Amino acid sequence: MEHDSLARRHAALREAARAGLVGPDAPVAGFVDVTGVREAARELRAAFAGPAPVLHTFAVKAASLVPVLELLNEEGVGCEVASPGELELARAAGVSASRIVLDSPAKTVAELRDALAHGIAVNADNPQELARIDALLAEGPTDSPLGVRVNPQVGTGSIGAMSTATATSKFGVALRDPGAEDWLVRQYVERPWLTRLHTHTGSQGVALELMAESVRIVYGLAERINREVGGQQVDTIDIGGGLPVNFEGEEITPRFAAYAKLLRETVPGLFDGRYTIVTEFGRSLLAKHGFVAALVEYTKTSGGRRIAVTHAGAQVATRTVFVPDSWPLRVAAFAPDGTLKESPDLVQDVAGPCCFAGDLVARARTLPELSPGDLIALWDTGAYYFSTHFAYNSLPRPAVHGFWTDDEGRTRFATIRRGQSLAELLAESGAAESGALKGAGEPPLVRR
Numbered sequence: 008m009e010h011d012s013l014a015r016r017h018a019a020l021r022e023a024a025r026a027g028l029v030g031p032d033a034p035v036a037g038f039v040d041v042t043g044v045r046e047a048a049r050e051l052r053a054a055f056a057g058p059a060p061v062l063h064t065f066a067v068k069a070a071s072l073v074p075v076l077e078l079l080n081e082e083g084v085g086c087e088v089a090s091p092g093e094l095e096l097a098r099a100a101g102v103s104a105s106r107i108v109l110d111s112p113a114k115t116v117a118e119l120r121d122a123l124a125h126g127i128a129v130n131a132d133n134p135q136e137l138a139r140i141d142a143l144l145a146e147g148p149t150d151s152p153l154g155v156r157v158n159p160q161v162g163t164g165s166i167g168a169m170s171t172a173t174a175t176s177k178f179g180v181a182l183r184d185p186g187a188e189d190w191l192v193r194q195y196v197e198r199p200w201l202t203r204l205h206t207h208t209g210s211q212g213v214a215l216e217l218m219a220e221s222v223r224i225v226y227g228l229a230e231r232i233n234r235e236v237g238g239q240q241v242d243t244i245d246i247g248g249g250l251p252v253n254f255e256g257e258e259i260t261p262r263f264a265a266y267a268k269l270l271r272e273t274v275p276g277l278f279d280g281r282y283t284i285v286t287e288f289g290r291s292l293l294a295k296h297g298f299v300a301a302l303v304e305y306t307k308t309s310g311g312r313r314i315a316v317t318h319a320g321a322q323v324a325t326r327t328v329f330v331p332d333s334w335p336l337r338v339a340a341f342a343p344d345g346t347l348k349e350s351p352d353l354v355q356d357v358a359g360p361c362c363f364a365g366d367l368v369a370r371a372r373t374l375p376e377l378s379p380g381d382l383i384a385l386w387d388t389g390a391y392y393f394s395t396h397f398a399y400n401s402l403p404r405p406a407v408h409g410f411w412t413d414d415e416g417r418t419r420f421a422t423i424r425r426g427q428s429l430a431e432l433l434a435e436s437g438a439a440e441s442g443a444l445k446g447a448g449e450p451p452l453v454r455r
Contacts, residue, residue, distance in 0.1 A: 009257040012043050012295065015418075017347070019410040020300055020384060022418040024345030028408055029382060034302040034318035037393030037407035039075060039423060043296030044389075048082035051288065054263035058280035064108050066248055066289030067093040069390040072407060074423045076100035079292070087248070087287040091118055094127070108245065108285060110156065110205070119143055126150035128285075130205040130245065132179060137194065144200070152243060154203025155191065157182050159224040161208065161217055179206070182224065195232045195240060202240060203285075204229050207247025210290055215250075215266050219273040222246045226274045229282065243283040246270075250291035254335055254387050259295055263288075290390040297389020299323050299405075300341075303381040304360075313355040315377040319385055320359010320366040323405065325397040327368055328359065336368060340375045341382040348375035357383060361399045401436065403427035 019038055023029050029036045048063075055061045064087040065079045071093065076086060077100045085106030086097035097107050108128045109118070116139055122129050123143055129151055131137045140153065156179035182188055195201045208221040222244070229241040253260045271278055278284075301319035308314070321328040327336050338357055340348040353376040357369040368385060377383070385392070396404040406426035413419050437443075 009259060012040060013257055015040055015042065015410070015412060016298055016384070016386070018412070018418050019420075020298075020341060020382065021345035023300065023408070023410075023420070024341070024343065024382060026420070028406070028420065029300040030302060030343070031380075033406065033426065034304070035323065035405045036300055036426070037323070037388070037405055037423075038298050038300060039293075039389060039407065039409045040296040041078065041409045041411040044075070044078055044293060045082055047292045047296060048079055048084050051263045051286070051292065052083055054267040055284065055286070057278050059278045060280075060283040062106060062108075062283065062285045064106065064285065064287050065292060066287050067096055068395070069289030070293050070394045071096055072394050072423050073099045074409065074421075075293070075394075076102065078409075080106075084292070087289075091121075094118075094121070108287065110207075110287070114139075116143070123149040123151050128152040128154075128203070130154050130156045130203065132156050134180070141198075152203055153201055154205050154241075154243065154245065155180060155194070155201065156205040156207070157191070157225050157228065159183070159206055159208070159221045161220050161224070182228070188228065191228070192232055192235055196235055199236075199240060203243040203245060204232075204241055205245035205247065205285075207245075207249060207287065210249035210251060213249060213251060215261055215269050218246075218249060218266070219269050222270060222277065223274045226277050226282075230276070239281065242281075243285060244277060245285035245287065248286055248288035248291070250288055252290055252294040252387065252390075254294075254337070256337075263291070293389040294387050294391075295389065297387075297393070299385040299388045299393055301383050301385075303377050303379055303383060305379055306377055312371070313353055313376075314358055315355055315381075315383070316358045316360070317368075317383055318360050319368060319383065320361045321363075322359070322361060322397050322399050322402045323392050324359070324368045324385060324388070325395070326391070328361075328366055331367070331370065336388065337386045338369045338372055338374060339384040339386060340377055341384060343380045343382065345382060348377070348381065350376040350378075352376070360402065401432060403429065403432050 064085040066087045073096055080100055080102050086102045087108045088094045088097055089111040104126045109122045110130050112132045158179035158181045160181055160183040180191055204225050206221050206225040208218045232241050233239050299319050301317045303315050303317050305316045326334040342348055352373050354371050354373050356367050359366040393407055404427040407423040409421045409423050411419055
């Protein structure tokens with residue numbers, strides 16, 4: 008499967024260069040392997056198949072692109088949303104309310120009212136939010152499944168910022184704080200409409216064993232609540248997502264099947280059919296099935312170091328630029344026609360277009376010598392990278408294209424998102440309000 012994926016990407020880059028989708032007139036673009044995404048979704052569904060009902064949802068923050076959400080919805084994967092904007096994306100993609108889950112640590116009353124009015128599942132993050140839901144339910148009933156997010160406080164993975172089950176995490180009800188578990192059980196006993204529990208331990212850098220332990224703890228809490236109420240009030244356990252991705256090579260590891268197997272060994276009761284399971288995977292569904300391609304604009308030498316200045320930097324690879332040790336990316340070198348470079352290897356920095364010195368996507372990387380007009384590919388960037396743009400220097404958002412192979416072996420493309428025009432960038436930057444501050448406040452020192 009990995010070899011097929013690499014071959015598809017190489018073919019796509021060659022054809023994209025020929026078609027002008029990346030090159031002098033389109034210096035940076037994102038690409039999504041449609042076949043790879045479909046295969047990942049099907050692998051996920053197969054891994055969790057069994058007597059327990061399962062709702063798979065996709066963490067929309069990992070790819071805020073309506074056509075991608077439509078593709079996943081077609082493959083039986085709904086949406087996990089964490090903002091009004093993400094909810095609108097899910098709706099635009101045709102995802103039914105019954106297959107949407109709203110998670111966020113900062114839901115407004117308006118967001119909650121909207122979700123409850125449309126039957127969207129909601130996981131309350133904290134006691135104050137639970138009180139808001141109480142007040143909204145007093146206004147009228149809802150068809151929304153409701154639950155509480157629980158922080159099992161199991162510890163930190165190798166990337167602290169990606170670990171959401173630490174002792175002091177901002178997410179959920181901290182289960183091991185004094186009195187917290189008893190308090191939480193009382194809330195369920197007093198509210199028969201609370202039928203779900205949710206946990207999400209983290210993503211990149213978090214071991215599968217830590218994730219499974221979180222699920223085990225929350226499963227135990229569900230069992231305790233059901234014993235206390237004398238029946239099956241909690242009928243759904245949302246295990247979140249967060250499967251880490253291998254950014255070091257082509258191999259897809261860990262697999263969804265490996266995680267599901269560990270869960271079955273750690274929490275066998277979760278799969279016996281008494282509970283519906285909800286998942287919220289994001290990065291692991293898409294990262295390996297997308298890439299960023301960019302033009303090499305210039306090359307130079309500074310202090311004995313060769314530097315290739317490209318159009319892929321912090322605006323698309325934000326995490327890699329700012330936290331390179333935690334988010335390294337593989338870089339591949341291509342000639343202007345999209346064929347693999349065959350020039351001698353050279354130690355080079357690969358820089359982006361942003362005006363700060365640290366805008367590097369690779370440091371001291373051994374690659375075929377890059378020259379102006381060449382192309383680079385940043386592999387494993389199908390999640391977050393080109394869909395969550397950082398508008399530094401007012402650089403426009405790049406176009407994103409989906410690709411697949413037709414029955415005759417030809418690479419086909421469809422535009423997922425047009426590149427942002429300068430007119431659109433101006434509109435986004437307040438151009439329509441030009442003059443709003445003229446004459447405001449103190450008189451200007453210099454009149455013109």
